[in-house]
Amino acid sequence: MTQKALGAAYEAEELLTGCQAVSHAVRLADVDVIAAYPIRPYTEVMDTISKLIADGKFDAEYIIADSEHSQFEIAKHASAVGARSFAGSSGTGWMYAMEALAVTATDRLPVVALVGNRALDDPGAFGVEHNDALSVRDLGWLLVWAATAQEALDTTLIAYRVAEDPKVMMPCAVAMDGAFLTHSQHMVRLPSKSSVKKFLPPYSMGNRRLHPDNPISIAPQVNEDWVMEIRRQQFEAMSASEKVIKEAYQEYNGIFGTEYDNPFLECYKTEDAATVLVGMGTVVQPAKMAVDQLRAEGKKVGFARVVWFRPFPAEDLRRELASASSVGVVDRDVSFGSPDLGGVLFNDVRAALYPAKRRPTISGFIAGLGGREISIDDCVKMFAETSEYAKRGVGSVSWIGVRE
């Protein structure tokens, strides 16, 4: 077996962590302003970017903030004055930035952020849990989960393209499973700067750029007389983002030879599957192995990975899961007190499938919290429980891998 040749669109292939891959995407996107504040596991992103700058490989304003709140305020303001900007965080750091995150979305500033998913303190824990990134799901942030280091790099470049599209103009959070993807090292192909330029046009705020020569005010105080129209505009932008995302992936595939077929939903052997598991992030790997194992035993199973959580691929799920009679949803999060006490993804998938022509049974699984492993065996168990839904009934949610 010989090494696969790098395409013309690439400049190198390096062994990188997910964090390092994102950092290179920031370099390749020629980001102007980086606002940084350390919190694990995101920290390696700021480490890597500062080294790229120190080594003379990257030229950008690198601002170390005094907190995550300031960090995201800096990124927001930089974006408003016309600078392509980047910030990132994890866990409670992301939560501490919440006020800035909310206004960044409403002000329609296309900041791209990396969220290295981390369990929310307390207890202090570094492992992955998706609750941090999910906290912006209703705010008007685009929200996408990468599952490999290569995908993290590609997705970050695509995130800038989508976020800055004049029809969209929304911030985008690129999430990845902390401690796993953020820190495991894989061979990553690095696109050349010239090919990235073809894909990613220069950032332009147009007549919304905050500058003394373009006298505007952003976000004056308003009342009931304006708020609904503002939300309606956000709604429109989020609706428009779906098409923009599709086109961005198509063009990315064309330039870089990647094979992102459906950017929203990665489907593995779902076409004829009777039982399908749905999940986000790195759970895709053990889940695929479990699918192969069960397929070998003659069981019709498949796995669907939700890649973009916002906008949520409701139509794709209804189409791709049309043959499934039972669906199980793996949540690396928990939403206490939510309908049937499940996870966030569970309830969004249930809502998406409610209008389906043939509505499957839907089970929920809370798994892998705080970075606990979701093994292949766990996935096999979840497939079994999903197909045995009838035995358990409506609103069945189980915890996987918890000590009883």
Added chain:
Amino acid sequence: MWGSLIPETVRDARELASVKRIEINYRGIFQKQLAKKIANYVVYVAHSEGKVAFSNGRYSDSPERNGVPCKYFTFVSSDLTEGQLEAVCGSKMDIESADVSVVLDDTMVKGVEPWAWHGIRPVNEKIGPGGKMIVVTTKSRGELVRFLGRKPFAYDLALLEGEASFSGLWVFKDDSTDVRVLGAIARADPGLVSIKAVEAYTRSAFKGEKAKAARLAHDSLLMHRVEPSEGIDWPHAPPRLPSWKEMREGLVVPAVSRAYAKGPRGQSRSTTYLRGTTKSARPVVRFDLCTKCTLCWLECPDECFDPTTDGLFDVNYDYCTGCGKCAQVCPVEGCIVMVDELRFDNNDSPWERYKIAPEDYVGWAKKSAGGDYVLHNVVTGTGVRRVKVPEGKGKRS
């Protein structure tokens, strides 16, 4: 089809004439506690008469802003349930029509703009046919009607003798204006609350003179009919609010272009955010006394002062909130004084007037500003009675 699904009782409730609506126009923060007390007293009194009532301060006014025109409401019904009254009158930012409209500061007859996007509206806008407008004032009927917008029908203007009661920030000034207005309401619309019930309430809740003040105000209220022919054609149209498709995205609104020139109106300003209706008094400048110290220009929180070619400072009254800070920082006694807003018909440049006819202007300013008038101290709320300033007796002159 949906119409038939609305229960008869609800439809009846909407059509019932039994709901009485009171609006209390007040100035933000200085009169907030006063307006709230009046609104609440009406609820208590109506309740004592077996009626159902509730009060509601319009929070979207942001009534913590100094001097901003705001509204408090009270709704009273003799036959609706609490829930029905809430359904008909609750969760609303404004009312369609008022049976009684109270105006706690008479300078609001020049128009009210609680929120930039409401536009400058006539304070009598919500008064319905035969409605009553109670104004706390020392002015005559004619001095008020000349500013009011013309209505297509007759209504009653009730004058309650008194200075506008301004408290300090957040606090309440207990000068009996609250119970006096309550008495006036009972007189203006006895169907709302009876003076008998008002008296019973005030006598149980208060002592001394205050217990009797409502009855005295009730008896002394001066009622005047305002005919449809009276008042002015209102010059301000409400702003048209754009659809979401017309609005710029990302909460972007036009701001002020950079421009600066000496002279009146030389500095560029926002055409959207005027603050005209916030003031009860405006600064009158005696340009002949001015030492060109620049303090008014520097200290004005709303940047109302325009440096002129001759080193003086013109005032742009469209942006003046009447806060009085310029008058307080001015080191020359009598150079800047705050004058009752009802003495002015327009916002024209005083400097231009001064340059055209200096003696006329100074003469007018002496008469206007040098006379006996009340300056409402914005911090303490204490009315300071100013007396005539002897000519040329500035602190530094």
